[in-house]
Structures are given as structure tokens and as C-alpha cells.
Amino acid sequence: MTHGEDVLASAGWYQGRDVESEALSAVFRAVALVEPAPGASPWVLFPAAEQALRTFHGLRSRPVGPGHEVAPTGWVIDPVVARHAGHPLSRLAESTGSRLFPLGRTDADAILAVDEEGRLFSIDHGGQWQLGATVREGLAALAEGRAPHRIAARQWAWTLSSPNGEPLVDVIRTALVAVYVLHHRQVFSARHLRLTVTPLRGIAPVALDRTVPLPGGSLEESAVPLAAKMEALIEAEGVTTRGAELKVEVPAPRNATAPHVSVSCAVRTGHLAKVPAAVELCLAAGAGASVGRLRTAVHACFDDLARHAQRLSP
Known part of the structure; x- marks a missing residue:
């Protein structure tokens, strides 16, 4: 004993x-x-x-x-x-x-x-x-x-460079990496991305908040079409991205239940006035994701995303 x-x-x-x-x-x-x-x-x-x-x-x-x-x-x-x-x-x-x-x-x-x-x-x-x-x-x-x-909520963040010099495309490519990681680690299979544009100056807290479905086929081939679709949404709203924060979130699908629904990834750029091209990748998990099998899966996601961030670190 x-x-x-x-x-x-x-x-x-x-x-x-x-x-x-x-x-x-x-x-x-x-x-x-x-x-x-x-x-x-x-x-x-x-x-x-x-x-x-x-x-x-x-x-x-x-x-x-x-x-x-x-x-x-x-x-x-x-x-x-x-x-x-x-x-x-x-x-x-x-x-x-x-x-x-x-x-x-x-x-x-x-x-x-x-x-x-x-x-x-x-x-x-x-x-x-x-x-x-x-x-x-x-x-x-x-x-x-x-x-x-x-048992507590956790959040991790990494700063990446923008290798292509196209902020929205780079943000979407990183978000698609997160889509793959969350699916591969059996946390959830995302069905859409959420785009928000927030001016850093002015009185409007959020200028654009739209959900964009993920297309079928290869994730690697989806970045450019998604960027074009999101750019069209931004233009249609008459929103300017200069001096604004662009964020693309990978939320849980609508049929997800606790505690999986508390896990998400978000990628943003333009949030730093001094370094507007910097890209931030964030993984968040609620308290319920800190126990059991999901805790192990979330930590595996952390390891995968940390390795990706290290390859693209400034």
C-alpha cells in the first residue's frame, strides 16, 4: 500500500x-x-x-x-x-x-x-x-x-513575422494551420472563420464582424480564395483597414458542447501601431478544457502551434 x-x-x-x-x-x-x-x-x-x-x-x-x-x-x-x-x-x-x-x-x-x-x-x-x-x-x-x-482558463500567444508582406493572407494562412491542428488533435473540426475589423482610432469598437464558411478541399489552397472573399466583405462595408486591427478567429462549430466549445484560436495583425505587420497567434481554452482527455489534446495543440510560431518568429 x-x-x-x-x-x-x-x-x-x-x-x-x-x-x-x-x-x-x-x-x-x-x-x-x-x-x-x-x-x-x-x-x-x-x-x-x-x-x-x-x-x-x-x-x-x-x-x-x-x-x-x-x-x-x-x-x-x-x-x-x-x-x-x-x-x-x-x-x-x-x-x-x-x-x-x-x-x-x-x-x-x-x-x-x-x-x-x-x-x-x-x-x-x-x-x-x-x-x-x-x-x-x-x-x-x-x-x-x-x-x-x-481547473482554470488558459491562454497562450506567439508573435510571428509576415513573410509574404500581405497581412490578411498571412493571417488566414496561420488561421488555417490552427484549423488543421485543432482537427488533427481531435479537439474539433472547424466549419467557418470569423473576421473582425476594429479601428484603433475613433468611436466604433468593431467596424466589421462576419462569419466566413471554410471551403471544401485542401486547406493549403484555401488561403488566397478566403483572402479575396474577406477583402470583398471589407470593401462592401466601406471599411478601411489602415490603422485597424484585423482578426481571424477559429471558433468551435455550432454543434460543439462543453468543454470543447471553450477552445478557440485567433490570429490578428495591425494591433501594434509601432509594428503594424506583426502577426499574433493565440490559443485559448476554458476551465473545462484543463481536465481529462481534452487537457492532453489542448497541450498537444500548444506544442504544434509553438513549433509553427518558432519557424515564423521575427
């Missing part, structure tokens, strides 16, 4: 533990005692939550030792003590795309919850955290003082 599992055993856990009647009674009390709150959804027990409660309900752990990476934390597994956490858990569930059920609390008064994939999460004043890929792993991590993984 690891030290964390020793602590779990000391708390009363053992292989095959099943306290079905006590766990389901606690679930009933947690659901029945929740005070109605506007906008809060009622608790719904799903298989992963039932299994976690039948295995760990009623256990209580106290911190022992200095901890490996952070101070160890004690906890109690009882959904009743976390039953009022509807709003914060609903917000976390919305970002991850996976329902949550209250599991208990830590000695530091952090909420513990399990999602439909059996992962253990906590919410405290410092933010949202994934403690483990399983409840057992997460509880052991608390007992051992293992650092949790923060």
Missing part, C-alpha cells in the same frame, strides 16, 4: 467495502434537506456517485505528517455536509460538461464532489481543483499532501 492508501485504511476503507444502506440514506437526506434556490438544479445520483458513496461514505481522515508537495488535508465523506454547494458545483459542471454530485468536505472547508467519470474535484476560496482521476486516488492525494491540478 502507498502512504495514502494506508491513511485510507486507517480511516476504515478496505477493498470491497460497500455500505449501501448508509450511503443511500445519506443521499436521501442530502437531497431532501437542500433548500430551494433560484437557478439551482436538484441533485441527481448517477452511477459513479453511488459507487463512490457506497465505497467511502462515513470515512473520516485526519492529516498526518508533513505532506509530499503541500500540507496534507483531512476530510469527511458525507454528501449531507456538502449539500448546499449547488451553485458552485453547477458552474463547474457547466464548464466540464459532466454532472457532479456532492461527496463531502475537507478540514479546510473545501467542497468535495465526484463527476460522472468518477473523478474527484474540490472547490474552495482559492479556486476549482481536480484531486484525482478516481475518488480513491484523490482522497489518497489529500492524505499524502499531493498538489492538486487547478
Whole structure:
């Protein structure tokens, strides 16, 4: 056994533990005692939550030792003590795309919850955290003082040169690289690009905001036709691009769901008055994209885009 599992055993856990009647009674009390709150959804027990409660309900752990990476934390597994956490858990569930059920609390008064994939999460004043890929792993991590993984939105940006001296074409070519990377890493397959033109001077915040469908065929052959189409849109609106920011975004398709919908790439130029030809590539991902398989995919996208940016760095 690891030290964390020793602590779990000391708390009363053992292989095959099943306290079905006590766990389901606690679930009933947690659901029945929740005070109605506007906008809060009622608790719904799903298989992963039932299994976690039948295995760990009623256990209580106290911190022992200095901890490996952070101070160890004690906890109690009882959904009743976390039953009022509807709003914060609903917000976390919305970002991850996976329902949550209250599991208990830590000695530091952090909420513990399990999602439909059996992962253990906590919410405290410092933010949202994934403690483990399983409840057992997460509880052991608390007992051992293992650092949790923060669930938070991230953004990365790179500055590229404009090799062709044609700002819009260069922006579109880079955006198409992002389209390929997002598809290749199985984040999503983009269906359109979003063009915005924002004057750097004047009172209009956005002069043009249009969605342009991606044509079929090779992405490499799409840059020039897309540039021509976007230039026509700009001219039709009577917009001048001199002294303006051009941005082409690669958003998730309309049928995308959380957390994939929170991922996007954007490429812009003209945003720096001193270096108007500079091109900026940005990758953004919401909090829900910082856990599970999507987290791995987003980091792979980061590596791919970073290599592309390095080849075109000024």
C-alpha cells in the first residue's frame, strides 16, 4: 500500500467495502434537506456517485505528517455536509460538461464532489481543483499532501513575422494551420472563420464582424480564395483597414458542447501601431478544457502551434 492508501485504511476503507444502506440514506437526506434556490438544479445520483458513496461514505481522515508537495488535508465523506454547494458545483459542471454530485468536505472547508467519470474535484476560496482521476486516488492525494491540478482558463500567444508582406493572407494562412491542428488533435473540426475589423482610432469598437464558411478541399489552397472573399466583405462595408486591427478567429462549430466549445484560436495583425505587420497567434481554452482527455489534446495543440510560431518568429 502507498502512504495514502494506508491513511485510507486507517480511516476504515478496505477493498470491497460497500455500505449501501448508509450511503443511500445519506443521499436521501442530502437531497431532501437542500433548500430551494433560484437557478439551482436538484441533485441527481448517477452511477459513479453511488459507487463512490457506497465505497467511502462515513470515512473520516485526519492529516498526518508533513505532506509530499503541500500540507496534507483531512476530510469527511458525507454528501449531507456538502449539500448546499449547488451553485458552485453547477458552474463547474457547466464548464466540464459532466454532472457532479456532492461527496463531502475537507478540514479546510473545501467542497468535495465526484463527476460522472468518477473523478474527484474540490472547490474552495482559492479556486476549482481536480484531486484525482478516481475518488480513491484523490482522497489518497489529500492524505499524502499531493498538489492538486487547478481547473482554470488558459491562454497562450506567439508573435510571428509576415513573410509574404500581405497581412490578411498571412493571417488566414496561420488561421488555417490552427484549423488543421485543432482537427488533427481531435479537439474539433472547424466549419467557418470569423473576421473582425476594429479601428484603433475613433468611436466604433468593431467596424466589421462576419462569419466566413471554410471551403471544401485542401486547406493549403484555401488561403488566397478566403483572402479575396474577406477583402470583398471589407470593401462592401466601406471599411478601411489602415490603422485597424484585423482578426481571424477559429471558433468551435455550432454543434460543439462543453468543454470543447471553450477552445478557440485567433490570429490578428495591425494591433501594434509601432509594428503594424506583426502577426499574433493565440490559443485559448476554458476551465473545462484543463481536465481529462481534452487537457492532453489542448497541450498537444500548444506544442504544434509553438513549433509553427518558432519557424515564423521575427
